[in-house]
Amino acid sequence: xxxxxxxxxxxxxxxxxxxxxxxxxxxxxxxxxxxxxxxxxxxxxxxxxxxxxxxxxxxxxxxxxxxxxxxxxxxxxxxxxxxxxxxxxxxxxxxxxxxxxxxxxxxxxxxxxxxxxxxxxxxxxxxxxxxxxxxxxxxxxxxxxxxxxxxxxxxxxxxxxxxxxxxxxxxxxxxxxxxxxxxxxxxxxxxxxxxxxxxxxxxxxxxxxxxxxxxxxxxxxxxxxxxxxxxxxxxxxxxxxxxxxxxxxxxxxxxxxxxxxxxxxxxxxxxxxxxxxxxxxxxxxxxxxxxxxxxxxxxxxxxxxxxxxxxxxxxxxxxxxxxxxxxxxxxxxxxxxxxxxxxxxxxxxxxxxxxxxxxxxxxxxxxxxxxxxxxxxxxxxxxxxxxxxxxxxxxxxxxxxxxxxxxxxxxxxxxxxxxxxxxxxxxxxxxxxxxxxxxxxxxxxxxxxxxxxxxxxxxxxxxxxxxxxxxxxxxxxxxxxxxxxxxxxxxxxxxxxxxxxxxxxxxxxxxxxxxxxxxxxxxxxxxxxxxxxxxxxxxxxxxxxxxxxxxxxxxxxxxxxxxxxxxxxxxxxxxxxxxxxxx
Numbered sequence: 133x134x135x136x137x138x139x140x141x142x143x144x145x146x147x148x149x150x151x152x153x154x155x156x157x158x159x160x161x162x163x164x165x166x167x168x169x170x171x172x173x174x175x176x177x178x179x180x181x182x183x184x185x186x187x188x189x190x191x192x193x194x195x196x197x198x199x200x201x202x203x204x205x206x207x208x209x210x211x212x213x214x215x216x217x218x219x220x221x222x223x224x225x226x227x228x229x230x231x232x233x234x235x236x237x238x239x240x241x242x243x244x245x246x247x248x249x250x251x252x253x254x255x256x257x258x259x260x261x262x263x264x265x266x267x268x269x270x271x272x273x274x275x276x277x278x279x280x281x282x283x284x285x286x287x288x289x290x291x292x293x294x295x296x297x298x299x300x301x302x303x304x305x306x307x308x309x310x311x312x313x314x315x316x317x318x319x320x321x322x323x324x325x326x327x328x329x330x331x332x333x334x335x336x337x338x339x340x341x342x343x344x345x346x347x348x349x350x351x352x353x354x355x356x357x358x359x360x361x362x363x364x365x366x367x368x369x370x371x372x373x374x375x376x377x378x379x380x381x382x383x384x385x386x387x388x389x390x391x392x393x394x395x396x397x398x399x400x401x402x403x404x405x406x407x408x409x410x411x412x413x414x415x416x417x418x419x420x421x422x423x424x425x426x427x428x429x430x431x432x433x434x435x436x437x438x439x440x441x442x443x444x445x446x447x448x449x450x451x452x453x454x455x456x457x458x459x460x461x462x463x464x465x466x467x468x469x470x471x472x473x474x475x476x477x478x479x480x481x482x483x484x485x486x487x488x489x490x491x492x493x494x495x496x497x498x499x500x501x502x503x504x505x506x507x508x509x510x511x512x513x514x515x516x517x518x519x520x521x522x523x524x525x526x527x528x529x530x531x532x533x534x535x536x537x538x539x540x541x542x543x544x545x546x547x548x549x550x551x552x553x554x555x556x557x558x559x560x561x562x563x564x565x566x567x568x569x570x571x572x573x574x575x576x577x578x579x580x581x582x583x584x585x586x587x588x589x590x591x592x593x594x595x596x597x598x599x600x601x602x603x604x605x606x607x608x609x610x611x612x613x614x615x616x617x618x619x620x621x622x623x624x625x626x627x628x629x630x631x632x633x634x635x636x637x638x639x640x641x642x643x644x645x646x647x648x649x650x651x652x653x654x655x656x657x658x659x660x661x662x663x664x665x666x667x668x669x670x671x672x673x674x675x676x677x678x679x680x681x682x683x684x685x686x687x688x689x690x691x692x693x694x695x696x697x698x699x700x701x702x703x704x705x706x707x708x709x710x711x712x713x714x715x
Contacts, residue, residue, distance in 0.1 A: 138178050139177055142176050145171045154199060155169050163181040176194070248400070287361065287364075288400075291364075301386035468493055483508070493555075494560070498563070499542065523544065544561060545559065563584075566690060599625075599709055600626070604628065609634075611636070616641050616642065620637075620642075626700050626708060627700065628696070630676075632673065639667060639669070648663070649684060652682065676694065681693055
């Protein structure tokens with residue numbers, strides 16, 4: 133007997149259960165004395181009789197068990213990327229239709245069709261979990277490859293049906309608070325990221341030795357795992373599911389509620405089953421590599437899921453789709469920013485909800501002034517049919533037509549989203565709305581500016597600093613303006629109509645990336661005159677022949693308003709202040 137000890141690298145182990153599989157395969161060889169596999173170190177220690185067994189037989193046994201002794205980066209995974217791209221796209225889009233309208237007087241056949249139409253949404257929301265259950269780790273028959281997908285969807289159907297029966301019987305809908313929905317999505321996102329990192333084989337998680345409940349190895353060791361995961365997945369918050377719960381509630385019957393949810397869930401099965409089965413069939417022949425690559429997909433889906441949960445909690449983190457949308461919108465002439473309009477002491481903002489999301493999705497409102505938020509439901513679907521505003525503790529259903537939300541903003545910005553956190557927006561709270569130009573997308577909503585020279589509260593600033601009249605001498609009126617940082621002082625100039633006007637601007641402390649200062653007509657947007665910006669004192673000569681508002685503009689931002697009147701001597705500056713800066 134000639135005993136040898138060898139340390140052999142073993143790649144493609146995805147969890148601790150892989151250790152047992154490697155050890156069982158090697159122990160079946162004649163001449164093996166002892167075996168100790170390590171998932172964290174990616175190796176196996178083998179003690180064997182060299183007269184009976186050799187290293188080639190050992191390596192071949194490792195391969196037979198489904199693992200590799202060479203680290204290969206040649207992943208033939210085009211198919212899995214197709215699935216990944218489709219799921220990520222479906223999970224980030226908001227298209228759909230108004231389920232509430234279709235459910236009015238719906239027959240059982242219509243319920244099935246509605247399920248088919250909303251299954252696109254289901255793939256986007258549950259695709260990552262479904263995919264993790266459908267990966268096969270060895271060559272199997274076609275039926276065995278799609279079996280996990282069948283079990284997973286069977287679990288979902290049973291869970292949906294049970295929910296329908298319970299809701300119909302109890303006469304109350306299963307609803308979750310905003311905080312619970314947020315926590316569930318954040319938890320699911322974190323768990324999916326950990327699962328994906330484990331599947332992808334990152335070393336740090338091998339050292340920590342995390343054991344993921346439904347890893348691919350556990351699926352093989354427990355054939356019923358996909359079914360159980362499907363049951364649990366049926367309890368995840370989902371737009372179509374919540375709408376169907378309301379429909380089941382209206383039936384007032386456990387039997388009718390269960391049948392309604394059963395037919396709806398059956399409608400979601402074809403597309404979900406196709407994706408699951410496709411991933412199972414694609415994995416045949418190179419399953420370990422696909423499993424590793426699918427880990428990256430699950431990480432991405434986990435980030436998306438976690439981001440939605442953060443949105444529901446009021447934390448605004450832009451997603452890839454948000455950044456893409458921002459880039460496209462910044463290249464177009466259309467602004468996606470709204471500014472409140474003051475009417476009878478109440479500021480009003482209007483937003484349209486349709487298949488494209490929220491338009492506009494960014495607003496400016498004035499601090500401490502009541503807001504009437506008019507939300508027009510043009511095209512309602514299962515995702516945009518409710519709006520969540522965490523900082524105001526508001527979650528309202530959006531119906532077709534006009535919806536009203538009223539609140540008074542404090543000094544903090546307000547993030548809002550659809551109830552699932554997929555569509556997001558921001559309400560920016562400021563002191564002076566007249567300083568906002570919405571003619572183009574404004575990056576200041578995402579980026580913090582330096583502190584204002586006027587402080588945080590304009591109400592604490594004296595009128596003679598905010599507003600000044602021109603000085604008249606020899607039929608010429610003049611005004612001195614200082615540029616400090618990104619602002620001008622004063623904010624409002626009151627000038628006589630029809631007089632030659634000389635504006636002197638001290639720009640020695642003024643910061644700007646735009647080389648031009650312009651005076652424009654606020655009503656017509658006509659450019660009256662302009663001047664080059666230099667580090668020094670410049671003058672702008674102009675004659676304003678009409679009563680109204682004009683503006684000094686730089687980089688599309690209004691810096692100072694020129695209020696032209698018939699006679700400046702009859703103007704009360706306190707009334708002007710009340711007009712522009714009233715609480």
